Amino acid sequence: MLVPMIAASAPANALKVLKSVWGYDAFRGVQEGIVQTVLDGGNALVLMPTGGGKSLCYQLPALLRPGVGIIVSPLIALMKDQVDTLRQLGVRAAFLNSTLSAGEVRDVEAALLAGELDLLYAAPERLLLPRTLELLSRAQIALFAIDEAHCVSQWGHDFRPEYQQLSVLPQRFPTIPRLALTATADDRTRADIVQVLGLTGAPAFVSSFDRPNIQYRVAAKESPKSQLLDFIRTEHAGDAGIVYCMSRKSVEETAKWLVAQGIDAVPYHAGLAPREREEAQNRFLNEEGLIVVATVAFGMGIDKPNVRFVAHLDLPKSMEGYYQETGRAGRDSLPSTAWMVYGLADVVNVRRMLAQSAAPDEVRRVEAAKLDALLTYCETASCRRQMLLEYFGETLAEPCGNCDTCLTPPRTRDATREAQMALSAAIRTGNRFGAAHLTDVLLGRDTEKVRGMGHHLLPTYGVGAAHSEKTWRNVLRQLVSLGYLTTDANGHGSLIATAKARPLLKGETTLSLREDVLLPRTASRAERRPNRSATLDAADQPVFDALRAWRLDKAREQSVPPYVIFHDATLTAIAQMRPSSLAALGSVTGVGGRKLDAYGDDVLAVIRQQQGGAAPTLTRQQAEAVRGVSSNLAVLSVLKAAPVSTSPASSGNLTEALRELRTSLSRESGHSAFLVFPNATLEALAVRQPRTLADLQGIAGMGEKRIQAYGERIVEVVREMQGE
Ligand code: ADP
Ligand code: ZN
Numbered sequence: 001m002l003v004p005m006i007a008a009s010a011p012a013n014a015l016k017v018l019k020s021v022w023g024y025d026a027f028r029g030v031q032e033g034i035v036q037t038v039l040d041g042g043n044a045l046v047l048m049p050t051g052g053g054k055s056l057c058y059q060l061p062a063l064l065r066p067g068v069g070i071i072v073s074p075l076i077a078l079m080k081d082q083v084d085t086l087r088q089l090g091v092r093a094a095f096l097n098s099t100l101s102a103g104e105v106r107d108v109e110a111a112l113l114a115g116e117l118d119l120l121y122a123a124p125e126r127l128l129l130p131r132t133l134e135l136l137s138r139a140q141i142a143l144f145a146i147d148e149a150h151c152v153s154q155w156g157h158d159f160r161p162e163y164q165q166l167s168v169l170p171q172r173f174p175t176i177p178r179l180a181l182t183a184t185a186d187d188r189t190r191a192d193i194v195q196v197l198g199l200t201g202a203p204a205f206v207s208s209f210d211r212p213n214i215q216y217r218v219a220a221k222e223s224p225k226s227q228l229l230d231f232i233r234t235e236h237a238g239d240a241g242i243v244y245c246m247s248r249k250s251v252e253e254t255a256k257w258l259v260a261q262g263i264d265a266v267p268y269h270a271g272l273a274p275r276e277r278e279e280a281q282n283r284f285l286n287e288e289g290l291i292v293v294a295t296v297a298f299g300m301g302i303d304k305p306n307v308r309f310v311a312h313l314d315l316p317k318s319m320e321g322y323y324q325e326t327g328r329a330g331r332d333s334l335p336s337t338a339w340m341v342y343g344l345a346d347v348v349n350v351r352r353m354l355a356q357s358a359a360p361d362e363v364r365r366v367e368a369a370k371l372d373a374l375l376t377y378c379e380t381a382s383c384r385r386q387m388l389l390e391y392f393g394e395t396l397a398e399p400c401g402n403c404d405t406c407l408t409p410p411r412t413r414d415a416t417r418e419a420q421m422a423l424s425a426a427i428r429t430g431n432r433f434g435a436a437h438l439t440d441v442l443l444g445r446d447t448e449k450v451r452g453m454g455h456h457l458l459p460t461y462g463v464g465a466a467h468s469e470k471t472w473r474n475v476l477r478q479l480v481s482l483g484y485l486t487t488d489a490n491g492h493g494s495l496i497a498t499a500k501a502r503p504l505l506k507g508e509t510t511l512s513l514r515e516d517v518l519l520p521r522t523a524s525r526a527e528r529r530p531n532r533s534a535t536l537d538a539a540d541q542p543v544f545d546a547l548r549a550w551r552l553d554k555a556r557e558q559s560v561p562p563y564v565i566f567h568d569a570t571l572t573a574i575a576q577m578r579p580s581s582l583a584a585l586g587s588v589t590g591v592g593g594r595k596l597d598a599y600g601d602d603v604l605a606v607i608r609q610q611q612g613g614a615a616p617t618l619t620r621q622q623a624e625a626v627r628g629v630s631s632n633l634a635v636l637s638v639l640k641a642a643p644v645s646t647s648p649a650s651s652g653n654l655t656e657a658l659r660e661l662r663t664s665l666s667r668e669s670g671h672s673a674f675l676v677f678p679n680a681t682l683e684a685l686a687v688r689q690p691r692t693l694a695d696l697q698g699i700a701g702m703g704e705k706r707i708q709a710y711g712e713r714i715v716e717v718v719r720e721m722q723g724e
Pocket of ligand 1: 050
C-alpha cells in the first residue's frame with residue numbers, strides 16, 4: 001500500500017479532544033498520521049472508502065489549530081446534516097451555500113470574522129466568489145479541506161468545473177494546510193487532484209478499500225420480488241435499505257409491491273417531480289426503517305450511516321458502480337448486507353446494451369472489460385471480497401469469511417459436456433436464436449418454432465433432456481457471463497458462440513461451473529446469518545428498541561435525523577453495556593462530553609425502565625449493587641465479588657463479563673464489537689470456559705489472529721470469574 005511510513009503519533013491533546021468531543025478512544029488506521037501531518041502544518045491527500053472516517057481527519061485538526069477550518073463540499077444537501085451533527089457535539093459549525101437567505105449569509109460571515117466558528121462548510125461556487133475569498137483573507141484559517149476531491153477530475157463521473165478553479169487556494173493561501181479527501185482512488189484522478197490543489201510532495205494516505213462489515217451476496221434470480229421480500233423479512237425487518245432497479249417502471253412496481261406486502265417503501269427516480277424526490281430523500285434520512293426503491297439516480301449525497309442493506313434487482317453497470325452503490329450500506333461499521341439477484345435475461349441484456357453502444361472502439365473495449373469483470377464476479381465460486389478488492393488493485397490474503405461463497409462454499413464441477421451441448425445448439429441453429437428456443441432444442445421439446453425451423457432434425461435436438469429447463473438457463477447464463485456466448489445489437493437476444501467457445505467445443509479446454517447450476521439449491525434458513533443477531537443478543541434487543549424510540553422522539557423535537565443524536569453503533573454498545581451511571585455511559589464509544597450532558601440522564605432512565613421490566617441475568621442483589629457503582633470495571637468487580645453458586649463460573653455471568661471485555665477491546669482497537677468476536681463465539685467461550693491459550697484453539701471463531709490479539713485477556717476474564 002501507499003501509506004508512507006510517517007512515525008507520527010498524534011499528540012496527547014488530539015486524543016483528549018477525540019474522547020471529549022466525539023467520545024472515541026482511538027484513531028482508526030491512517031487517521032492518526034493525517035491528523036499529525038495537518039497539525040504540523042502540512043498538506044495531505046486522503047484516499048479512504050466511504051465510511052472510512054474521513055471527516056474526523058479535518059474536523060479534529062480544525063479544532064486544535066487556531067482559526068476556522070474551511071470545508072469545500074459539492075453536496076449542498078449534506079451540509080445542514082453535517083453542521084447539525086457537529087453542533088450536537090458542541091462544535092461551532094456553519095455553512096455557506098445557496099440555500100441561505102442574504103441575512104443568514106451576513107450572520108455567518110460576521111461569525112467568521114469574529115472568530116466564532118470552528119468549522120465552515122462552503123460550496124465551491126460560493127467559496128470562489130471574490131467576496132468570499134476577500135473575506136477569508138481577513139479571517140484566521142486553520143485549514144482547507146476539499147471533500148469529494150475527485151470532482152476536479154474530468155475522468156471521473158462527478159466532474160465539477162468549479163473544482164478546477166480551486167487552484168486559487170494554493171495560490172492565495174499557500175501557507176495554510178490543504179487536505180484533499182476522496183473515496184475514488186484511480187491513478188488519473190489522483191494525479192489531477194495533486195496538480196489542481198498543489199499537493200506535489202504531500203504525503204498520500206491510502207487506507208484499505210475493504211468494507212469488512214458489508215456481507216456480499218449474489219444469487220440466481222428466480223422470482224426477484226419474493227426473493228427480495230424474503231430477504232428483507234428474514235434478515236432486515238424494520239431496517240433502512242436501498243433497492244436498486246434498472247428502470248423507472250420496475251422501481252415503481254417494486255415499491256408498490258413492497259408496500260402491498262406491508263413494507264414501508266418509497267420509489268425514487270429521475271422522472272419524479274423534484275418535490276417528490278426531495279420528500280423521499282427526507283423521509284429516508286429522518287425515519288428509521290424506510291426502504292427506498294431507486295434507480296442509480298439515488299445515492300450521491302446520501303450520508304445516512306445506518307443503511308443496513310443495499311439490494312440490486314438488476315445488474316449494476318460495472319464493478320465501480322457495484323462498489324459505490326453497495327458502499328452506501330453500513331457507513332457506521334455495523335453489519336450490513338449487499339445483496340443481488342441476477343439471471344440469464346439480465347446478462348443477455350447488458351451484453352446487448354454494450355453491443356448497441358455507439359461509443360468509439362477504444363471506449364467500448366474498456367466497457368467490455370468492465371462488464372466482463374462484473375459478470376465474472378457474479379459467477380465466481382471463490383471469495384467475492386478477494387475478487388472485488390483485487391479489481392481495485394488490493395490483495396486480501398485470506399478468503400474473507402463474510403460473503404456468500406465463503407459462508408456456504410458452492411462446489412464446482414466439470415461441466416464441459418453440458419457447455420459443449422449448449423454451444424453446439426447455438427451454432428447448429430445458426431447463432432440466431434435466444435435462450436428460450438435453445439433450451440427447447442436441448443430439451444427436445446416439440447414446439448411450433450422447433451418444427452418450423454426443422455430443428456427437431458438436428459443432432460443436438462434433445463441431447464440435454466436429462467437436465468431441467470432451469471439448469472439449461474443457468475448453464476446458458478454462465479456461458480454468456482463468461483464470454484463463451486455473446487449477443488448482437490439487433491435486440492432479439494440471439495446468442496452467438498464466440499471465438500472463446502472453439503477450444504471448448506474441440507475438447508482442448510475444459511470448463512467447470514458452479515455446482516448449484518446443475519443442482520439448484522437454496523440456502524436453508526439455518527445457513528443464513530441474520531445480520532442483526534450478529535450484533536445484538538435477543539436480551540439486548542428490547543433495550544436497543546427502547547433507546548431507538550427515545551432517539552426518534554429527541555430527533556423530532558430538534559428537527560434533525562435520528563443518527564445525529566446517536567449512531568446505531570453507539571445505541572448498540574449502550575444496549576449491550578446497560579450502563580447505570582453517567583461515568584459508565586461516558587465510556588461508551590460515541591458518547592462525548594456534550595452528548596453526555598444533553599442526553600445522559602434520559603438514556604439512563606430508558607435503561608432503568610427496561611431493566612425493571614426484563615428478567616435480568618443478574619440476581620437482584622447483584623443488580624442492585626451494579627446500579628450503585630459507576631464504572632464498567634466496577635461492574636465487573638461486583639460480579640466477581642458476588643458469591644457464585646457454582647464453580648466453574650456460571651455461564652450467564654461469564655457471558656456478561658466477556659461482553660464487557662468485548663466492549664473494552666472494541667474501544668481499544670476501534671473495531672466494532674462483532675469484529676472483535678461475534679456473539680456465537682462469545683457464547684461458545686462462556687460454555688467452554690477456556691483457561692489457557694491452548695483451550696482457545698478450536699472454539700468457533702477463535703482463529704489464530706484473534707487468539708493472538710485477545711487470547712490473554714479472554715482467559716484472564718475466565719479465570720477471574722472462576723474465582724481465582
Ligand atoms: P466517510 O466520510 O469517510 O464516509 P465518516 O467520516 O462519515 O466516513 O465516518 C464513518 C463512521 O465512522 C462514522 O460513524 C464515524 O462516527 C465513525 N468513526 C470515524 N472515526 C472513528 C474513530 N476513530 N473511532 C470510532 N468511530 C469512528
Ligand atoms: Zn469471502
